[in-house]
Amino acid sequence: MxxxxxxxxxxxxxxxxxxxxxxxxxxxxxxxxxxxxVGRENHTPPRNARRIDCRGQTLLPGFIDAHAHILALAARxxxxxxxxxxxxxxxDLQAAVARRAAAASSGSWIRAGGYDDFHLREKRHPTRWELxxxxxxxxxxxxxxxGHAIVLNSPALAAVGISADxxxxxxxxxxxxxxxxxxxxxxxxxxxxxxxxIPRLSERELDEGVRxxxxxxxxxxxxxxxxxxxxxxxxxxxxxxxxxxxxxTPRLTxxxxxxxxxxxxxxxxxxxxxxxxxxxxxVKIMLAVDNGLLTPSRxxxxxxxxxAHEAGFQVxxxxxxxxxxxxxADILDGGRTDRIEHxxxxxxxxLEKLRGSRPVIVTHPGFIHHSGDRYVSQVSERERPWLYxxxxxxxxxxxxxxxxxxxxxxxxxxxxxxxxxxxxARSGGLxxxxxxxxxxxxxxxxxxxxALAARxxxxxxxxQVGKLADLVLIDRDPTAADPDDLLDAKVTxxxxxxxxxxxx
Numbered sequence: 001m002x003x004x005x006x007x008x009x010x011x012x013x014x015x016x017x018x019x020x021x022x023x024x025x026x027x028x029x030x031x032x033x034x035x036x037x038v039g040r041e042n043h044t045p046p047r048n049a050r051r052i053d054c055r056g057q058t059l060l061p062g063f064i065d066a067h068a069h070i071l072a073l074a075a076r077x078x079x080x081x082x083x084x085x086x087x088x089x090x091x092d093l094q095a096a097v098a099r100r101a102a103a104a105s106s107g108s109w110i111r112a113g114g115y116d117d118f119h120l121r122e123k124r125h126p127t128r129w130e131l132x133x134x135x136x137x138x139x140x141x142x143x144x145x146x147g148h149a150i151v152l153n154s155p156a157l158a159a160v161g162i163s164a165d166x167x168x169x170x171x172x173x174x175x176x177x178x179x180x181x182x183x184x185x186x187x188x189x190x191x192x193x194x195x196x197x198i199p200r201l202s203e204r205e206l207d208e209g210v211r212x213x214x215x216x217x218x219x220x221x222x223x224x225x226x227x228x229x230x231x232x233x234x235x236x237x238x239x240x241x242x243x244x245x246x247x248x249t250p251r252l253t254x255x256x257x258x259x260x261x262x263x264x265x266x267x268x269x270x271x272x273x274x275x276x277x278x279x280x281x282x283v284k285i286m287l288a289v290d291n292g293l294l295t296p297s298r299x300x301x302x303x304x305x306x307x308a309h310e311a312g313f314q315v316x317x318x319x320x321x322x323x324x325x326x327x328x329a330d331i332l333d334g335g336r337t338d339r340i341e342h343x344x345x346x347x348x349x350x351l352e353k354l355r356g357s358r359p360v361i362v363t364h365p366g367f368i369h370h371s372g373d374r375y376v377s378q379v380s381e382r383e384r385p386w387l388y389x390x391x392x393x394x395x396x397x398x399x400x401x402x403x404x405x406x407x408x409x410x411x412x413x414x415x416x417x418x419x420x421x422x423x424x425a426r427s428g429g430l431x432x433x434x435x436x437x438x439x440x441x442x443x444x445x446x447x448x449x450x451a452l453a454a455r456x457x458x459x460x461x462x463x464q465v466g467k468l469a470d471l472v473l474i475d476r477d478p479t480a481a482d483p484d485d486l487l488d489a490k491v492t493x494x495x496x497x498x499x500x501x502x503x504x
Contacts, residue, residue, distance in 0.1 A: 004032065004033075005030075005032070005033050005469075005497055005498035005499040006048070006049070006050050006498065006499075007029070007030060007031050007032070007036075007045070007046045007048065007049035007050065007498070008029065008030040008049060008050050008051075008052060008469070008495070008498055009027065009028075009029045009030075009043055009045040009049050009050070009051050009052070010027065010028045010029075010030075010052045010054055010059060010471070010473075011026065011027045011042055011043070011051065011052070011053060011054065012026065012027075012053055012054050012055060012056060013025075013026060013027065013028065013054035013056070013057060013058070013059040013473070014026075014054075014056060014057065014058045014059065014477050015027070015028055015038070015058075015059045015463060016058060016059070016060050016443070016463075016477065016478075016479060017038060017061075017462055017463040017464065018060070018061055018443065018444060018447050018448050018461065018462040018463065019038075019462040019463065019464050022038060022464075024040070025038050025039055025040055025463070026039070026040050026041065026042070027039050027040075027041065027042055027043045028059060028463060028471070029043050029045065029046075029049070030469040030495075030498040031046060031498075032498070033468065033469055033497040033498040033499075034466060034467065034468055034469055034497075034498070035463060035464060035465055035466065035467050035468075035469050036465060037465060038463055038464065038465060052493070054473055057473050057474060057475050057476075057492060058473070058474050058475075058476060058477040058478070059463070059471055059472070059473050060221075060443065060447065060463075060471070060472050060473075060474065060478075061447040061448070061460065061461055061462055061463050061470065061471065061472070062221065062222070062223025062224065062447075062460065062470030062471055062472050062494070062495070062496065063220070063221045063222045063223060063224075063413040063446045063447065063450075063472055064222070064223070064224040064225075064226070064401075064446060064447060064450035064451055064456075064460065064461065065217075065222050065224070065225045065226065065402075065403055065404050065406070065411055065413070065446075065450070066226050066362045066401040066402060066403040066449075066450040066453045066454070067226060067228045067341055067362045067364070067403025067404070067405055068225050068226070068227060068228065068403055068404050068405065068406040068411060069147075069227060069228060069229045069405070069406060069407065070210070070213060070225060070227050070229075070239075070248070070252070071206070071209075071210075071229065071235075071238075072147070072229070072406075072407050073209075073213045073216075073406045073407045073411070074201075074206060074209030074210045074212065074213045075111065075113075075201055075209055075407075076113050076114065076143070076406075076407035077209055077212040077213055077216070077407075078111065078201070078205060078208065078209045078212070079111040079112050079113040079114075079143070080096050080097055080099075080100045080110065080111065080112035080113070081096070081112075081113075081114055082096060082097075082112050082113060082114045082115040082142065083114035083115070083116070083145065084114075084116050084119035084426075086114075087115065087120070088119070088120065088121055089120055089121040089122065090120060090121075090122050090126050090130055093112075093115060093120070093126060093134075093142075094126075094130060094131070094133060094134040095134070096112065097110060097112055097131065097134040097135050097140060097142070098134040098135060100112070100135075101134065101135035101137070101138050101140075104138060106137050106138070107137065107138065107139075108138060109138065109139050109140075109141065109156075109198065109199055110135050110138045110139070110140045110141070111141050111143075112140065112141070112142045112143070113142065113143035113144075113145070113407070114143070114145050114407070115142060115143075115144060115145065116144070116145045116146075116371075116374075117144070118373070118374045118377070118378075119373075125144075125149070125151060125184075125186050126142065126151050126185075127151070127184050127185050127186070128151065128152060128153045128154050128156075128157060128183065128184060128185025129153075129154070129185075131151060131152075131153035131185065132153045132154050132155075134153075135153065136155075137155075138153075138155065139152070139153065139155040139156035139158075139159050140152065140153040140155070140156055141156055141198060145370075145407075145408060145409075146408060147407070147408050148188060148189055149186060149187065149188050149189075150186075150187050150190070150194075151185045151186050151187070152185050152187065153185060154185075156198075157183055157185065159197070159198070160193075160194055160197040160198060161197065162174060162183055162187075163183070164176075164180070164181040164182050164183065165181070166183070169190055169192065169193035170192075171189055171192075171288065171290050171295060172187065172188060172189045172190035172192075172193060173187070173188040173189065173190075174186075174187055174190070175187070175188070189288075207247060210242055210247050210248055211247060213248075214247060214248050214249050214250070215502075216411065217249070217250050217411055218249055218250065218494050218496075218501045218502040219491060219494070219502050219504075220411055220412055220413060220414070220491060221413060221414075221472030221474065221491040221494050221502075222250055222411055222413065222494075223250055223251065223460075223470035223471075223472065223494065223495075223496045224250055224251040224252075224253070224450075224451075224456070224460060224470065225250050225251070225252055225253070226252075226253045226255070226281055226403065226450070226453070226454050227239070227252060227253065227254045227255060227281075228255050228284065228316070228318075228341060228403070228405075229255065229284075230255060230256065230257030230258070230259075230260070230284040230286065231254045231255060231256050231257060231260070232256075232257060232260045232263065233260065233263050233264060233267060233269070235254070236254060236256075236264075236269065236280075239252055239254055239278055240278060243277050243278045249496060249501045250496065251276060251277050251278070251279075251460075251468075251470070251496070252277070252278050252279075253278075253279050253280075253281040253454050253456070254278070254279070254280060254281055255281045255282050255283070255284040255316055256280060256281070256282075256283055256284065256313075257283075257284055258283050258284065258285045258304045258307075258308060261283060261307065261308060261311060261313070264280065265311060270311065270312060270313075271311070271312040271313045271314070272455070276459065276468060276497075281314070281316075281454055282313060282314040282315055282316035282338075282339060282454070283304075283308040283313045283314070283315050283316070284316050284317075284318065284341075285301060285304055285305070285315060285316070285317045285318065286318045287301060287317050287318055287319050287324045287327060287328060288318070288320070288321075288324065289320075289321045289323050289324050292323075294323065294324065294327055298327055298330075298331065301317075301327065301328075301331055302331050305317075305331055305332065305333075305338075309333065309336060314336065314337060314338055314339065314454075314455060315332065315336070315338045315339070316338070316339040316340075316341055316362075317332065317338070317339065317340050317341065317359075318341045318342060319340050319341065319342060319343060320342045320344045320345070321344070321345055322345040322346070322347055322350060322386070325340060325343050325344075325345060325346060325350050325354075326349075326350045326353060328340050328359070329350060329353035329354050329356075329357045329359070330353065330357070332357050332359050333357075334356065334357045334358040334359070337359075337360055337399075337452070337453075337455060338359045338360070339359055339360045339361070339362055339453055340354075340359045340360070340361055340362070341362050341403075342362070342363065342364070342405075343361045343362075343363055343388075343389070343393075344363075344387060344388060345383070345386050345387065346386050346389050346392075346393070347383075347386050348386075351389070351392060351393070351396060354393070354396065354398060355396040355397065355398070358397070358398060359398070360398070360399045360400075360401060360449075360452060360453045361393050361398055361399070361400045361401070362400075362401045362402070362403050362450075362453055363388055363389075363390060363393075363400060363401075363402065363403075364388065364402065364403055364404065364405050364408075364409065364416075365388070365390065365402055365416045365417070365419040365420035365442070365445070366402075366404055366405075366409040366410065366412065366415060366416040366419055367388055367405075367408075367409055367419075368388060368419040368420075368423055368424070368425060368431055369409075369415055369416070369418070369419040369424070369425060369426055370409045370410075370426065371409075371425075372419075372423075372424070372425025372426065372427075372429060372431040373425045373426060373427050373429060375387055375425075375431055376425065376429055376431060384431070384432060385432050385434070385435075387431065387432060388431075388432075388435070389432070389435050390420060390435050390436075390437050390441075390445070391434065391435045391436060391437050392434075392435060394437065394441060399449050399452050399453065400445055400449060401445055401446075401449040401450040401452065401453040402416055402420070402442075402445035402446050402449075402450060403450075404416065413446045414474070414478070414486050414489045414491070415486070415487065416442075416446065417439070417442040417443060417445075417446065417478055417486060418483055418484070418486040418487055420436070420437055420441075420442035420445060421436060421437065421438065421439055421442050421483045421486075422436065422483050422484070423435060423436045439478045439479045439483070440479055442478070443478060443479070447461050447462065448461035448462050449461075468497055469495060469496075469497055469498040470495065470496050470497065471493075471494075471495040472491055472493070472494050472495070473491070473492050473493035473494075473495075474489055474490065474491050474492065475489060475490045475492055476489050490504060491504065492504045
């Protein structure tokens with residue numbers, strides 16, 4: 001940001017520092033964008049400092065989302081909202097799409113997202129023909145909330161070149177009508193195939209989506225985001241434009257795709273390159289299980305990890321299934337603070353391997369709230385205790401950080417803290433209650449542990465003298481409140497580098 005931020009004194013606060021040497025304080029002073037004083041008594045402010053009376057509210061380190069997708073979130077905020085809170089049936093979904101189509105120019109793409117077949121009354125995915133009925137004159141792309149499935153209507157299928165004669169793309173599935181090769185419109189894991197076939201957001205649309213995402217993140221007290229999309233240099237340049245134009249306020253750490261390491265190094269964008277506002281993060285490797293086979297193979301992954309390490313990069317491995325998590329645990333070097341993203345399935349034998357390789361685990365407590373009912377319904381009783389573990393991982397000595405995986409779930413740290421403490425789904429049902437943690441550990445996942453996950457702990461994650469003045473003020477103390485009260489908790493102030501970026 002251009003101008004020097006004003007000096008601040010935040011007083012009469014319940015300061016939860018996340019620093020074990022001074023866990024609690026009452027006053028925090030900020031000078032030139034960094035914390036200059038933390039104490040239990042009032043502090044004489046520098047001349048011309050702005051005094052902020054916190055009136056007993058709780059001051060925390062700014063929340064860090066350790067795994068999100070900023071541009072996908074921006075696109076999602078512009079799309080027709082088909083989340084469970086908005087639509088409960090395919091008819092509702094059709095009505096929402098039809099309303100957008102009625103206001104759009106003929107032939108333009110309609111983007112919709114956030115639907116969840118589990119929460120629809122019909123308990124199934126919509127079909128192309130049902131989307132045709134809602135928007136016959138428009139190609140429609142409907143994204144599932146998971147990010148792994150989409151539904152295209154007939155004009156959209158024709159536009160991207162999918163017909164009965166189109167084979168399934170590598171690693172993807174084109175669902176067919178039973179007894180024929182006719183696509184139903186449902187596509188699973190076909191992003192690579194669709195890349196370049198569906199028009200991207202215009203610059204104007206992207207700027208508006210980022211503006212909405214920025215406002216959402218700031219209003220939730222999120223001061224730093226680790227973008228987990230495997231970036232190429234073009235995406236890095238886009239992030240740099242957004243930061244320089246101050247369209248994106250939270251600090252951003254961008255992961256880079258393992259196939260783009262050389263291109264980043266050629267531009268002298270090595271490990272940690274950039275500044276406090278935008279920096280190069282880990283090398284991201286997407287490890288998936290396809291028909292029982294790992295993609296990439298163990299050998300290919302080991303080569304990619306070795307190459308990244310030789311260049312000095314931290315590695316972050318996308319691993320959802322138990323087989324993928326096990327491979328990551330076997331290959332990662334425990335001395336480098338590498339990461340495993342998701343770690344969705346973690347049986348006991350794999351937990352023991354993780355104890356040995358000691359990666360940082362970046363998981364998603366918000367999924368418990370948003371998808372817990374689905375897990376209880378669809379995951380076997382034997383496997384359910386292995387889902388999105390937290391307490392067991394911490395007891396094994398691992399650092400566990402939290403990310404929203406936005407737009408898969410909302411970037412809402414306070415709701416995620418509630419889910420980590422209670423392990424309660426949207427309906428109130430419990431999922432693996434033995435994996436619950438206390439409020440302090442749940443907050444650590446969103447502050448100091450998230451900073452550790454990206455090797456940023458020297459600058460953020462705790463309220464300590466010398467660290468960046470990234471702070472969030474909320475209307476109650478999560479460490480003292482009844483956990484269910486957190487569902488009503490509100491962010492009242494968000495500060496980044498000593499600058500107030502959100503005020504309720």
